[in-house]
Amino acid sequence: SKRFSNIHHQHLRYNPLRDTWVLVSAHRMKRPWAGQVEKPPEEHVPRHDPHNPLCPGNTRANGEINPDYDSTFLFENDFPALQPDAPDPGSGQHPLFQSRAARGVCKVMCFHPWSDVTLPLMKKEEVVKVIDKWAELVEELGSTYPWVQIFENKGAMMGCSNPHPHCQVWASNFLPNEPALSDRCQRAFHQKHGEPLLLQYAKQEAEKKERVVVETSDWLAVVPYWATWPYQTLLLPRRHVLRINDLTAEEREGLADIMRRLLTKYDNLFEISFPYSMGWHGAPTGPHLTEDNSHWQLHAHYYPPLLRSATVKKFMVGYEMLAQEQRDLTPEQAAEKLRNLSEEHYKTRDN
């Protein structure tokens, strides 16, 4: 019988954070692409656009005027999916028609006063300010809400309707599906192996090296063994850290450093401002603050859609939606490609 090669032979890989499997079929990369081509990201964004509701000094949809901010800027989402005061749908429901109250807040946070920068193009000190603000928000909103989801949709391809560098923070009175699942998986691993899942994982990856994209003394960015998106990465501290607000000043500097390096590589991959959705997962908050959450480890997920070029993305459609996620290049191939890219941003490189 033939010898197994993960480049030539499709196989399944287990995602221990979600208790699911991904189908890896690297030989599919040979397939020609005649399908939909995406518009490449807008590369000529003006520094200040008088009509952009996220720029300093401009008026937003609800009539409020933004201050002349010169660092980060936080405000309530003008079209929030979660509001603090929704009434309860009531109890005594049929098991197939169950609903629950959803309450929360949705905030938007601008990273910088300029529309023509992104995190990898910002100064390290400026990125540290973003991290500090994230930590502050988790501290504040997490004092009552069980879950505070920080996420960034970057690029029109990822449903982002505004090129100004920003993220969102949605806090809720419920633990959403994804963190609830991740909590279950991390807890079970911890119980069985006596060590937090992602702490063990980071150690293993730091030794194996083949999936590492960038590393610093405190942080590790890898294409996880179970990645579904072509260039998906997982960003992890090496120390056991429950939540982003537990990071020391030094670790925040290190995080700003590794984020800038990882995102520079992303942008350099196809020489475009790389689209992605990213977000932070840390131990639950609010009522969970007093529980034992030592099975948790802080981490960020980056989910970028592009596969072959600036305009050809991976579609997670039919088989993926109905059956199981499938990927076309191995995580090791993706990691190698990213690892070998320059850490100097293509936009600021001398030519």
Added chain:
Amino acid sequence: SKRFSNIHHQHLRYNPLRDTWVLVSAHRMKRPWAGQVEKPPEEHVPRHDPHNPLCPGNTRANGEINPDYDSTFLFENDFPALQPDAPDPGSGQHPLFQSRAARGVCKVMCFHPWSDVTLPLMKKEEVVKVIDKWAELVEELGSTYPWVQIFENKGAMMGCSNPHPHCQVWASNFLPNEPALSDRCQRAFHQKHGEPLLLQYAKQEAEKKERVVVETSDWLAVVPYWATWPYQTLLLPRRHVLRINDLTAEEREGLADIMRRLLTKYDNLFEISFPYSMGWHGAPTGPHLTEDNSHWQLHAHYYPPLLRSATVKKFMVGYEMLAQEQRDLTPEQAAEKLRNLSEEHYKTRDN
């Protein structure tokens, strides 16, 4: 305190087939959209394109020549994600680096010799032939493979690279994530309530009516109570049926009828050939054929991406990927809209 209204107040709804929740925030529909706009689907597809590898008589990527078929036409996918003979990655793995052998076959099935038709524009007898072929494939591949996934990616927006009407069939030596989850949920419900989940659900919806889109004596198409995609539907037989090959000739006729009616409504919604991914879920096969699968009920899921118009889709991004799916109009609103649409296709309507 305010009275709860599912149109005005965000809330969570439970998906009993996946054991997950969806956040429904109907008030978000008021939000203006300044983000990415999709290309509307190509409406002028030639009946026969000499360069289209799916048309009768043409040559495919691997050099094979298609027969001059005049009904359905089945062939092996030229770039299969699953092949029958992949070697085993081996055992004795670390719990965080687990892989498994994946074996299977990927087939493509053309619905019709013409590129300029789609299921709702085909004759009822022609759609019955598609259904018969689906049943045949489940019978054949299901004799050994535990799962046979029939799915259709329709439209460039859904990663479909060819306008010729076709679907795919991927059979695997493993039960993929989604059917495995659905199996667990249906089994637990059956054990607890003594009735198959989807049989009870269909009865309830047929009485309630508010989420019904189309119905016949044998079939029901509803926007499920827990729908995540804006115009998602669930297509169900009223009788207890485990697999598509168990359908009687009459039920297949009824299915052709309801599919044509449902898909005509979809096309009429924005007067375009409506993009979607759809697929069938039935009781597992292969080694599971001899097990008790009475908790299962055959059904099809339709997942269409469009939200507001032919060019504005719902993005399942940041919050959805990292936390939980969120929808912007209620399932009842979507069902009402679809229900009230004509069953005469906009392309064949007299004007």
